[in-house]
Amino acid sequence: MADSSKPATRKAAIVGGNRIPFARSNTAYAAASNQDMLTATIDGLVARFGLQGEQVGEVVAGAVLKHARDFNLTRESVLGSTLAATTPAYDVQQACGTGLEAAVLVANKIALGQIESGIAGGVDTTSDAPLAVGDDLRRVLISLNNAKTLGDRLKALAKIRPGQLVPDMPRNSEPRTGLAMGDHQAITAKEWEIGREEQDELAARSHQNMAAAYERGFFDDLVTPFLGLTRDNNLRPDSSVEKLAKLKPVFGTGEGATMTAGNSTPLTDGASAVLLASDEWAEAKGLPVLAHLVDAQTAAVDYVHGGEGLLMAPVYALPVLLARNGLTLQDFDFYEIHEAFASTVLSTMKAWEDPAFCKEKLGLDAPLGPIDRAKLNVNGSSLAAGHPFAATGGRIVASLAKMLHEAGPGKRGLISICAAGGQGVVAILES
């Protein structure tokens, strides 16, 4: 694989991570802003690794739902944190891929030797969501602002109509189709014949796995309490297939509707951050190297006209990543497939196993094949923790890095995250 014409690169180390417990929308963090949550998360990371007053190479984070005032969200959060005020920062946004993409960006700069350390993160609130005024009212208000005389002002004000006063609510739907993400996934689930029971099984296992991980202290050095919350409040340790079976479908229609509030992620508030560095930087600071970020790949699908499912892009990204690294789908010790919906995970895996799909859509001679389900989301995933869009990537990267570290050197993990807009990010971590 090594190409001697390329400049020498190195693999970025994942030192550790921090997140605040994730909270269902309009619960514990109802009054917290994105900046509050991201700042607290960075400060927790600083405390864990003794970075007070340190200037790290760069802090990269983002939010999917963002107020206009948060144009410089990450930099403002850095300024409010205990990091050195001289730490540069920038925002990124790739829907639910934001957190992982941020980690890839930081890792790439470290790989190129442009920075020695960096923090990648993400945050989202669906409670403190930005409300916008409609375009009609917005134009009136702009002309009011530009008016120079009292007459002009009155003229502008006279254009306001009661109907314009209804704000634009942020919606969890695709702008080009008007369909909610869940409705899109319901189409995919039907296409791939994903059953209700296997979705509920996956959801129950997510809750049980995550509850067990909390019990054995796995999250002790990954989570810092915030605003009185010490664990994700979406987590149901006593979740079971029987209980989940009682829920009514909320996405899709008719007989074949299988997706419920139990096997879909709820709207969630939260933030996460991951500390990445060169091996040398980590060693000089006496900090551990849990794993390295080996490689990553993004892909996008045409879900508008191309007939592909909205959340199927990771399926396309993976074979490119595997080929570039000379690996097969079975060469991993852990699989972290983001549980946007239980059916997303199941349709993703089914597609990788499907000879026709792999041949026709992915251009592969043979299907990628099945994965060992015992290695899938072993400490729970988004169905249990919840899914604050941009914060999910950081949650997964830090948790997987720790799992790999605990499993010993030479272990490999795969991350797959689907995102709105028909996009997806996949990445390989190795201890």
Added chain:
Amino acid sequence: MADWYSNFANSGFGTTVTKQLGLPRPGVLRRYEPGGPLLEGPAVVGSAGRGRLRDTVTAVLRDAGATVVSPVVADGDASGEKLGAVVLDATGVTGPADLAAAHDFLAPAIKRLRANGRVVILTDPPAAADSPAQAAARQAVDGLTRSIGKELRDGSTANAIYVPEGAEAGVAGPLTFFLSGRSAYVDGQGVTLQAADVPATQDAEKPLAGKVVVVTGAARGIGASIADVMARDGAHVVAVDIPAAGDSLAAVANRIGGTALQLDITAADAPQRLVEHLRERHGGVDVIVHNAGITRDKLLVNMDAARWNSVMAVNLQAQLDITQALLDGDVLNPGARVVCVSSQSGIAGNRGQTNYAASKAGVIGMVRAWAPAFAERGATINAVAPGFIVTEMTAKMPFGTREVGARLNSLQQGGLPVDVAETIAWLSQPTSAGVNGQTVRVCGQSLLGA
């Protein structure tokens, strides 16, 4: 949490009222500030019998920048300059008759002691005496010190140091502590030294520079104060507390430039996880402060097993298990210090606290038993037993109980978390190497269990 009564008693009107009514008049305690003088006035040094420590004591005082005046001057004129400290070397006493010299020296000197003054008496441990008469004279120092402590007012304290033959090198550390503002709430106590390899000097401003210090229960209260003081004295603090307290723990760590480690110390794998953390992140540890503790009060007859077991697990078993793991894991750096937080309840007992008092008494037994093994590796293990310390916990006590509780000591006030922290930080210093297996009370000479 301000002591309203102390504030009142020290106000102009309050002074008149409390004096007229004969009410307690707590002094405003002199507490340590970096860069401040050791004493607020000159010191006088005297002897009873042919002592061997007078030169040592004088050197310690002079090195610290204190003025040492002749006892003759003190004896003569009671209207002269007020004294900051009175130090008596009673290592030479051979029998009760020699104590007359102690009286002759101390009475006029203490008369001239200023507010927040210090009385320190040094003698040999009674147990090592050559004769019953000598043992009696040495033991007499204990009663003498305690009584002086009770007679002193305005924040002054009296403490004793027992120095066996061969332990002279260890005098400077404890003597400096008892003279300084660090010992503001330590009164009527005695510390017995043992021979040890004691460094001649240490960095006066940053005695813990370069040291890695673990503090359990560091998220709030006394633990947070210990973390503050350790960091002020130059240490890198690994602040440990339960994961549920992680947000305040992170705030403490960030305030002092330390690191936060969320760990339930009662978890089965906690000792091993701590050992691995210290090895991986710091290559070892210099000081561990077992501060984490809980109360689950109930009269014994009404106490369920959960209350009993949880208090034992946190307050005693975790201290034992973690200390053992640090020894087994070979992560204790040379000259390591273990400081365990006991309690006045562990000495005096307390109604409704059978579980707590048992666990805290257990701590005293633990450090005593472990001391020889620590001495062998040039390390020490000691305990501190706080008395009435003003914290969020005491703020919730009923008014009457709190106010009476706070006055039942020679200093007539509750201590502050920083007073406990200063004592622990002192035991952690390099020059405290001669203090081992001891339990030092930080109680203002409480009447309870004395």
